[in-house]
Amino acid sequence: MRYLPLTDTDRAAMLDVIGAPSVDALFADVPSDLYLDGPIEGLPLAAGEMAVEKHMRGLSKQNLAAADAAFFCGAGAYRHHVPATVDHIIQRGEFLTAYTPYQPEIAQGTLQMLFEFQTQVARLYGCEIANASMYDGSTACWEAIVMAARLTKRNRIFITDGVHPHYVSVAQTMAKFTPGDVDYAYPVARAEVGEDAICASIDEETSCVVVQYPDIMGRIPDLQQIADAAHEKGALLIVVNTEPVALGALEAPGNLGADIVVGEGQSIGVGLQFGGPYLGLFAITNRKHVRQMPGRLCGETVDADGKRGFVLTLSTREQHIRREKATSNICTNSGLCALAFSVHMTLLGEKGLTALAAENHRLACQAADRLAQVPGVTVMNDAFFNEFTIMVDTDARQLVRDLAKQDILAGVSLGRLYPDGDGRENGLVIAVTETNTEEDFEILASALQEALS
């Protein structure tokens, strides 16, 4: 087996030092009636690189890759161009095969990168402090809700209807087992976010209001209005962002009254990968709340010679020190995805992020205008960034399946995300990025025209 360096000669010599007759003898503490004395039956045996690669390629080919389709899927995961540099850097063994940086003297590469990443996220979000990443956007969102409950000591969790339904689902799951009641209703397919109604529903029991920006249907909520209403009642505003590229064009949530900003970082550097691994981002606007934050934090310090260096810090919040009193049970985070994000963000910088966001928005506007010309299609949104919802006069879920047969991945139907009702079954969420072309828009528009006629 190519990954196992020991030879039978080595094994014999080592058993001799140990004083054991065989490798099996080292498992003497396993009850003999339960010990497996050979390979488990019915499973394949070892295979060489070529055979395994061929098998996996066979599975891979059963999937329709985004690059081979006219592609418009978003709803929490976006296809962006990832510069070749990103994948080269994350495949460097010193990053790829390192562990969590518990020995800072020989992990300054990872630590300095994390410190840079934290600062990049804080600046993108308009926040004071960001952590070194969470699993993904959905779990970061729940951790923010838990943190808000710790800070406010209140129990009502108000999740507004524009939040990604998977994120809501995670919160509802977790709320079953923890104090706190989730207040949430399915969205109605309409252009208005309904900020007035949201503000009116915030009360003295409300721990936090969770608002997605831009939301699942591509609408852009007025964060400042909701923040003011929340703060008046002593509640915290948690803003969820699933498309970080949007913040190259939209004002940062931290500058609009958010207390905690969380999100999915996948768009920058990570790639689609059928949903994971992704990158949870977590940031706060009030430095005083730092000791209530979940997850790893990297901080600057000096070494014994006075040189600047970085370490994991404030670990008294964490499970390996505090055990059952920790702020979260999180241990592993998304270090390598954070590196991918950081490299891509460094390549972009403010200038590139602004240009990338502008290009996404320009193309999305163009696509919306083109689709609006198709009889039977209405563009629902007034305002949007790179994702908007169209209404069609048929079941959009079936429409998506039908178009997929022509290698058109037309978007994510609201019917895939929600039960039917309130016009949702006719809604289709369409994402447009810099990877799309005018030709894609024509392909989608004519296919829609044919399907809807």
Add this chain to the structure above:
Amino acid sequence: MNQINQSGWKPGTPVPADRGEEYPTVTGNKALMLEERLIFELGRTDTCGVDLPEPDPAAPNRLGKFARQQATGLPGLSEPETVRHYTRLSRQNYAIDLGLFPLGSCTMKHNPRLNEKVARMPGFADVHPLQPVDTVRGALGVINELAHWLIELTGMHGVAMTPKAGAHGELCGMLCIRAALEARGDARKVVLVPESAHGTNPATAAFAGYEVEDIPAAPDGRVDLAAMKARLGPDVAAVMITNPNTCGLFESEMKAISDAVHAAGGFVYCDGANFNAIMGRVRPGDLGIDAMHINLHKTFSTPHGGGGPGSGPVVLSEALCPYGPLPFTAKMPDGSIQLVEEENAAEHGHTETFGRMAAFHGQMGMFTRALTYILSHGADGLRQASGDAVLNANYLLRSLDDVFDAPFGDSGPCMHEALFSDHGFAEGMSTLDVAKGLIDEGFHPMTMYFPLVVHGAMLVEPTETESKAVLDQFIVAMRSLGERAKAGDEALKTAPHHAPRARLDEAQAARKPVLTYYTEV
């Protein structure tokens, strides 16, 4: 021990004095050891390493009143500067690719590059999680095939694939247990956790809403069965056991523990962090375990990446399967393995699910890597891997136990990790000093001060992907450090002397946290 100089490294040869002090440089660099500034000191907000069209201020705008007014202040670098920045940083990291990484309970084994190649196939890397199911049959095929292996290797009934890492998997397992208890109207409040458990275990139990009580270890390093039995009762929801445990020992009474917990109406959670030792040798399902997470980033070689991403599928017993989260993968009555999602949960009778734990389908990029690893090994190779992992650990244990105290050296063979204590060190010398000394010798330190049940614990896990030659070098280094610790060698107190940084001031970092780079934006 006299044939170890195959790499040209000569133990016993005096280390040349560090001439850095003698010949300082104006840059702070030392030839190949390069200092690197932060991107905030190198970059400029008007520099960009990606070619993008210049924004047209006259372009139509549907952002409403929300267009960004405040600058981000994000620095950019050109492509060559970016490559150089991160390449220079990478050289300040230790990694498996560079040498032995014997972190106990972390299973730092070789990460095969075929896994990376496969994960990047367009059919896996460039697929959206919400594409129509008919366009992702191969992706679902990967999930089902991996699920099949995990179920067969553990002898369990079903597996929840979505948990994002080990601790997330623990949470999944504990929520299944809580859902099963609640379904029978049994509001138990307490979870028992051995003192030697990973910190995530009590943190998870608390996160799932339980009170945590410790159970002590017996003098031989295993769970004190009598003490545990005495504590069992109608208020105990579950016991969280790590097997093999963190003292490096197989819990030989595991079946008796499970039977006792089940008899008292509770469930058994097993922390699967150490599954690498028993893979293909004994099946957790046969030991009476109800739920166990599997760290794909440990046992199945997906890269740790400097702290993630992980992946922690949870295998479940038949009793817990109905409560597993969506999406869920289980064996159907006809023997097939089926992916159950929201839309077909009712059809497959998976209606008692406690819900969703994360968006989408879990760590797909890790599933492709883990399946590639598993197929490369096959059932025979996986069994060989656990055997070699245990052999390597026992070889270290018996090659070092005359210099270092091995508190459970008489408790039978160790599993895939060897545990030592600081007993016998000179006054003032610590485990930390030995660990930092190892850095100078070119090895990553072992896990320090864990498990908590042993004073100054040093937990050494070599894994099966290390050669005897590497282990022999490590043994020479460790024996030397052990002797120096016993002799009270003061030079060890200030180690490392040859790393990119000397010991870092962690107290200052925590007292005055600087977590963000500040500049005028």
